[in-house]
Amino acid sequence: MTAATSPASPDARTGHPTEAGVGARSRRGDGDRTRQTILDAADRLLMESASEDAVSIRAVADAVGLTAPTIYRHFTDKSHLLFEVCAVHFDRFDREVIAPVAERVEDPIEALREMAHAYVRFGLEDPEHYRIMFMGHADHTPEQYDDHQILSTGCFGTVVAVVERAVETGRLRRIDGGPLMTAYVLWSALHGIVATKVAKPNMPGPAPTALVEAVIDANLHGLAL
Amino acid sequence: MTAATSPASPDARTGHPTEAGVGARSRRGDGDRTRQTILDAADRLLMESASEDAVSIRAVADAVGLTAPTIYRHFTDKSHLLFEVCAVHFDRFDREVIAPVAERVEDPIEALREMAHAYVRFGLEDPEHYRIMFMGHADHTPEQYDDHQILSTGCFGTVVAVVERAVETGRLRRIDGGPLMTAYVLWSALHGIVATKVAKPNMPGPAPTALVEAVIDANLHGLAL
DNA sequence: GTGTTGTAGTTAACAGCGTTACGGGAACGA
DNA sequence: TCGTTCCCGTAACGCTGTTAACTACAACAC
Numbered sequence: 001m002t003a004a005t006s007p008a009s010p011d012a013r014t015g016h017p018t019e020a021g022v023g024a025r026s027r028r029g030d031g032d033r034t035r036q037t038i039l040d041a042a043d044r045l046l047m048e049s050a051s052e053d054a055v056s057i058r059a060v061a062d063a064v065g066l067t068a069p070t071i072y073r074h075f076t077d078k079s080h081l082l083f084e085v086c087a088v089h090f091d092r093f094d095r096e097v098i099a100p101v102a103e104r105v106e107d108p109i110e111a112l113r114e115m116a117h118a119y120v121r122f123g124l125e126d127p128e129h130y131r132i133m134f135m136g137h138a139d140h141t142p143e144q145y146d147d148h149q150i151l152s153t154g155c156f157g158t159v160v161a162v163v164e165r166a167v168e169t170g171r172l173r174r175i176d177g178g179p180l181m182t183a184y185v186l187w188s189a190l191h192g193i194v195a196t197k198v199a200k201p202n203m204p205g206p207a208p209t210a211l212v213e214a215v216i217d218a219n220l221h222g223l224a225l
Numbered sequence: 226m227t228a229a230t231s232p233a234s235p236d237a238r239t240g241h242p243t244e245a246g247v248g249a250r251s252r253r254g255d256g257d258r259t260r261q262t263i264l265d266a267a268d269r270l271l272m273e274s275a276s277e278d279a280v281s282i283r284a285v286a287d288a289v290g291l292t293a294p295t296i297y298r299h300f301t302d303k304s305h306l307l308f309e310v311c312a313v314h315f316d317r318f319d320r321e322v323i324a325p326v327a328e329r330v331e332d333p334i335e336a337l338r339e340m341a342h343a344y345v346r347f348g349l350e351d352p353e354h355y356r357i358m359f360m361g362h363a364d365h366t367p368e369q370y371d372d373h374q375i376l377s378t379g380c381f382g383t384v385v386a387v388v389e390r391a392v393e394t395g396r397l398r399r400i401d402g403g404p405l406m407t408a409y410v411l412w413s414a415l416h417g418i419v420a421t422k423v424a425k426p427n428m429p430g431p432a433p434t435a436l437v438e439a440v441i442d443a444n445l446h447g448l449a450l
Numbered sequence: 451g452t453g454t455t456g457t458a459g460t461t462a463a464c465a466g467c468g469t470t471a472c473g474g475g476a477a478c479g480a
Numbered sequence: 481t482c483g484t485t486c487c488c489g490t491a492a493c494g495c496t497g498t499t500a501a502c503t504a505c506a507a508c509a510c
Contacts, residue, residue, distance in 0.1 A: 034487080051362065057468060069470075070488050078468065109449070135360050135424050137276065172448050175439060177431055184431055185443050189410070192417030199360050206406055211413065214400060218410050222447030223397050224334070259458080282497060294499080295459055303497065 035074040037064050043085045046128050052082065080142045086129040093122050094155035102158050108166035113216055115159060116190055120212050123194035131198050134191065159183050189215045260299040262289050268310045271353050277307065305367045311354045312370070318347050319380035327383050333391035338441055340384060341415055345437050348419035356423050359416065384408050414440045 041063040045055045057078055061068045075081040097118050105111035123130040163179040163186075166172040175182055193211050196203065206214070266288040270280045282303055286293045300306040322343050330336035348355040358370075388404040388411075391397040400407055418436050421428065431439070 030487090051364065053362075053467095056466080058466085066487095067489055068468085069490085072469070073487065135420065137278075138425050138427060139276065141425070170450055173450055175442070175448070177435065177439060181431055181436075181439050182443075182448060184436055185414070185439050185448075188417035188421065188436065188440060189414040190417070191421060192413035192415070195360065195420045196413065196416060200363050200366070202363060206402055206409055210402065211406075211409055214402060214406050214410050215413060217400070218407075218444045218447075220447055220449040222443075222445055223400070223407060223410075224445040225395055225398055255458090278496095281495085283495090291458095292460060293497085294461085297498070298458065 034064075034066075038066075038071060038074055038081070039085055039088070042081055043088070046082070046085060046132075047126055050128050052128055052132060055082065057081075077142065079140045082132050083142050086133045089126060089129045090133060090155070093118075094158060097122065098155040098158045102162055107171075108162050108169065109171050109220070111162050112159070112166070112186065115155075115162070116186070116212055116216055117209070119155075119190050120194055120208050124197055124208060127198040127201070130194060135195055135198065156183065156187065159187065186219060189219065259289075259291075263291075263296060263299055263306070264310055264313070267306055268313070271307070271310060271357075272351055275353050277353055277357060280307065302367065304365050307357050308367050308370050311358045314351060314354045315358060315380070318343075319383060322347065323380040323383050327387055332396075333387050333394065334396050334445070336387050337384070337391070337411065340380075340387070341411070341437050341441055342434070344380075344415050345419055345433050349422055349433060352423040352426070355419060360420055360423065381408065381412065384412065411444060414444065 038060060042055055042060045045059060045063060046052070049055065057071050058068045060081070061071055071081065075084070098115055101111055101114050101118065105114055160179055160183045163172065163182045167174050167179050167182070172182060175185075177184075190212070193208055193215065196205075197208055205211070263285060267280055267285045270284060270288060271277070274280065282296050283293045285306070286296055296306070300309070323340055326336055326339050326343065330339055385404055385408045388397065388407045392399050392404050392407070397407065400410075402409075415437070418433055418440065421430075422433055430436070
């Protein structure tokens with residue numbers, strides 16, 4: 001990568017951190033910088049390999065020029081590392097995509113439609129992140145991501161708020177279970193679309209974009225005659 | 226289990242196969258019986274442990290009183306073994322649950338409603354089977370389950386037929402993409418419900434049954450006012 | 451009865467995994 | 481200068497899926 005030093009070479013004590021590597025032993029307070037370097041490397045590995053299996057502790061360690069046990073000084077667990085990597089993506093998605101739509105788009109229906117497309121686009125962009133966050137075994141999930149946390153991470157609250165606005169302005173029916181249930185209904189369908197495409201990218205079927213349109217239309221206007 | 230021999234003991238050459246074990250070396254043509262024994266053991270392990278990780282090749286081999294490499298004489302791969310285990314469940318579900326509903330229930334709408342509930346019930350009954358079949362990495366999927374096969378396994382064809390009947394009898398709208406698209410819309414929502422509950426059983430939210438009702442109602446009558 | 455063949459099984463081993471125990475050295479405060 | 485603290489490496493454990501090489505034995509032909 002860089003010309004200065006061969007990055008992440010096993011025995012290179014060449015001095016300063018390389019692009020992705022750590023290089024010489026970090027200073028006393030530089031643990032956090034190393035931690036961030038590890039996060040970045042894991043993120044990159046996860047995106048490039050598109051498989052959680054390829055992101056082994058040893059692979060991450062190699063990528064940053066450390067040894068495997070050192071990772072455990074910065075992260076308690078492999079699942080903690082991976083979830084933190086994914087949480088960054090989900091947080092940014094909520095902050096930079098969903099929240100702006102909620103503010104920008106006046107019409108709640110149109111806002112929901114835009115969010116739906118953005119959500120599916122986001123899920124399919126880095127499928128492995130989506131898989132780890134929403135499709136992984138609960139036993140492999142760190143405690144802090146259990147239950148409510150994983151929902152708030154997934155921009156669910158923003159959607160509920162928009163649904164509430166739509167119900168209050170008379171754009172959506174009020175169903176049993178309230179706006180929360182409505183949000184779950186919509187989210188389930190979108191999650192189904194993403195989860196299918198993430199798990200089986202080559203499965204035949206309609207293009208996600210067309211399916212999202214159909215799902216929204218069906219949920220809004222109904223399929224029955 | 227049985228009183229005759231200690232099942233699956235490492236060195237027991239005591240004679241006849243035990244309940245789950247193979248026991249004495251099988252005859253020339255008895256390879257298929259051993260194969261089935263392995264399938265049953267893997268199925269049982271998968272249901273009891275509720276985790277694919279617990280179903281290691283060695284664990285299966287131990288359960289039937291064989292050594293790990295022997296498994297490879299009957300199955301080319303771990304994924305092939307697991308998928309065959311799951312395919313049995315899905316086939317039976319289609320044959321014994323979905324198909325009878327399609328025949329028994331005259332009203333296509335009511336049939337779809339019953340199928341939807343049955344589908345979710347089935348998925349949550351043995352979650353690990355559902356996870357392996359529909360939520361696993363495509364790279365871990367044996368070739369013969371790729372693409373169309375996995376769809377026909379999942380009772381999709383039966384649903385499409387019912388939707389077609391509903392459209393032709395004027396019970397459902399004809400949407401862009403035809404009955405196939407309608408089936409995908411409905412299936413996506415159901416898959417979303419099951420996939421969420423399979424991955425995160427403790428996640429807060431409405432009970433699956435209530436959610437299924439809400440999803441069906443929304444898709445039939447629409448949420449918009 | 452005596453090979454021969456093919457099947458079903460074994461043992462040993464490889465490469466990789468997540469993870470832990472332990473030790474050493476550099477950087478800091480005193 | 482001493483002692484503490486933080487960062488990291490080496491070695492190792494027990495597990496995984498999988499392969500190679502070999503053995504035991506039932507079934508067949510002669």
